[in-house]
Amino acid sequence: MLRSLKALKLNSLNAQKGIRQFCSDSKISGQVIGIDLGTTNSCVAVMQGAEARVLENAEGGRTTPSVVAFTEDNQKIVGLPAKRQMVTNAENTLFATKRLIGRRFDDPMTKKDMTMVPYKIVKGPNGDAWFEVKGKMISPSEAGAMVLQKMKETAETNLGGPVTDAVITVPAYFDDSQRQATRDAGTIAGLKVQRIINEPTAAALAYGFKKDEPKTVAVYDLGGGTFDISILEIVGGVFEVRATNGDTFLGGEDFDNALLEHFVAEFKKEKGIDLTKDTMATQRLREAAEKAKCELSSTLTTEINLPYISAGPSGPVHFNMKLTRSKFEQLVADLIQRTIGPCNICLKDAGLSTSEINEVILVGGMTRMPKVQELAKSTFNKEPFKGVNPDEAVAVGAAIQGGVLKGDTKGIVLVDVTPLSLGIETLGGVFTRLIKKNTNIPASKTDTFSTAADGQSEVEIKVFQGEREMAVDNKLLAKFTLFGLPPLPKGVPQIEVTFDIDVNGMLQVIAKDKATGKAQQVRIQTSGGLSKDDIARILKESEANAEVDRKRKELVEARNNGESVVYQVEKDLVEFKDYLSQPQTEEIKKAVQAVRDVLAKEDGSAIEAEIKKLHDLTRSSFETAYKAKLDSSASKSSSTENKENKDNTTEAEFTEKK
């Protein structure tokens, strides 16, 4: 029975106000890119012909660091350039923002993250976790949008045209808020998000594409920030997810952190200095930790050398330490061990034993670690398959799904599941499931409930997502109130609640009184963390910022052009000085100085004007000088010929010159 809470009418109105219409009828006119928006690195791919191709970014990398930085002059940079300047600008550089997307500020994981990163995490206007950079508030969706925009630009550069449609991946165990926040990020980035698909499913798609043999595969996905395990059956082009489980706060960033803590502790023990008080030193150590982690996947020992890490009473102090693979494995053993639980639960939910798994596919950068591979092997009693590129498989799979949605790729169907149970709160705060976890989508379920008090005239429907038995321990997705129930004894009214999940994973909830026919419904989109107004504001700001960025780009190009022209003119002055009159030389030098003066200013147009003036001035002068020089050269050449016709005696030649 529903609890008879007297909800304010305003609550329902607010819930209604937040509803956004997700347009599922949009036609796909261009190509659909697949984007793996990863915690640490992102990747973009597209179907070309019958193959999926990974696209390279401006720096030539096939993956792009998911890093966004705000520089001194308030410029925004994304990717590898942002990562490079992190040491000197740590407070204003956002990384691993995927860990906070769609999370509340008071979420325990948010508290944990605050202790791990140098940037500032604050409470957003709606209670979500946001970032504060240079006094400005940024939502995780905005940060994600900046990375997605970089991926969009990468795709457009490679494909030579605009890109609008995208399939974006999320961890399989993301809840509804996290998925919606990711979709919002796509919208802010100017993309039409055709589908949100799960990362392990996408990886399985990349693995099973064009393979005809029926197989049951387990996808073990340990990335930068999240862990997912999914079990799928692949038969004749149909990829059916049997079960999925995971941990949305377990990944490579945690391994880096464990190493960082170890480094700080050892250094303090040896030198007596606490490096965590120095942001730059900590950031250098973090980078070194990540590098060491990667190296130890292929070597048994690595050395960390960081000169001038700090200053002590007796002068500069250097960081120098050897680290063995076994020591590293010991430090992170508990993290690796945490992946076993979800694997076992996933097998149980799928109703399978390890002997029925045909293949274990490793996905995510952390699966390169030998210890991780050993654990995956022992958990499933099977040597893992290593033919899939752990960094690119997810984006490739997303691109394939894009081809399916566009209608270009035939014979492939994904049948995914909802990772967490969905239900409502009933009497006593009990969570009553309507749709259980690992139910194939699309899915629909109807149950009938009743009132808990005599004469109750309204019921509040609170929609939750999770696996705990008490509703408050789960994630609240939405709430609304059904009004106007006729006054009847408790237990008599019949309220029919229907949950309907479409293939995009979007949930619609309908509550209906069977006696009066009154109905109330809500499409669950309000909990993405950003309201409709938020997104509109961000898009407007984004356009303004785009204008600012364009002007800044013009300025930089103008400056480069100006410096190039000045250099060339000065070089020409030296070359042609014998053929120019003194007034001409003076005039040109004055024009050069004018260009130099204007280069220091922030006016791209002024720079261009001065360059044009200098160019006009020097064109005719240098042309004349060039001709004069040509004549002189011709004369010298003639003189040389004359010399050859002489008697060829040195004395005679000497005499001729005198």
Next chain:
Amino acid sequence: MNKTLNILFNNKNFKVVNPANIKFINNNNYYTSPINKYINNNNFIFNKSPESSINKFYSTTSTQNGCGNNSNCSSTCGSNNNNNNNNNNSSGSNHGSELLKKIKASPCWSCNEHIEKKKIFCPMCNKVQQMDDSIDIFYLFDMYVFILLHFLNLFLFFFCKPSFRVDLKDLSHRFKKLQKQLHPDLFEQSDSQKEKNISKEITTSLNTAHNILKSPFLRAEYILNQKGLDLSSVGDVDPEVLMEVLEVREAIDEGTEEDITKIAHENRQKINDVVEKLENEFQNKNYQEALKQTVYLRYLTRIQEEVHNRLDTHI
């Protein structure tokens, strides 16, 4: 036969499908109407909240464990949804309605069993019904008979064969084959919103049906519901069964992991035994006895789920 042909020819709304324009699902064509109508029926059937019975069981168990007032413990109550959504707007639908009405009206020619909401395939003896009429109607489309029959065969066989014995591997393959033809992703670029809606409805029904058919308990409950029997109508559960369930639950609460594993294997064996009995009862049409066995299976299934949750292992 002739009479049927005459009726069809005299109907002004009847039109012949142009072969060049045939599509897998085309709502403008007559032949999809029976499917459309049938889907609605099935959607209704599968939304009759089979899960609610499990919830009732849970409530009952809670009561047995001293929860107090039974009404306070009940979180749901099962209810029949009589809102049968029929689409009467298109002429094709009328023809579909006629076809289904004819099919429903006849008893199975093989086992003579009268079945509510008659299916093209008799649920008890798996014989195709009214083949004469069907053949005659399909024959009008000549070269499309195979396509239509093929589709109907796959689809209806999957839904309409509630024979209790099910090969899970075969079920899984049929499910995937149908998904490969009907999944909404395949209609993403369709110009017809109705086609998309039908695809979603079908696939939702497919998923629900798949969940029911692969579970012995839900499967048995479904067949009994089709026969008009409801598990909640069983007034008195065998006291021996209740005693057994209580003892097992106590053992689970107090036992070690090793004890629980042993209980799980024993319970799995009991489930297998009951499933075997149910196969015989349904084969012999002993529905009352099947009802009792299904109630027992409900308890056993619930115990197994409890064990799975404690051990995090499937047994």
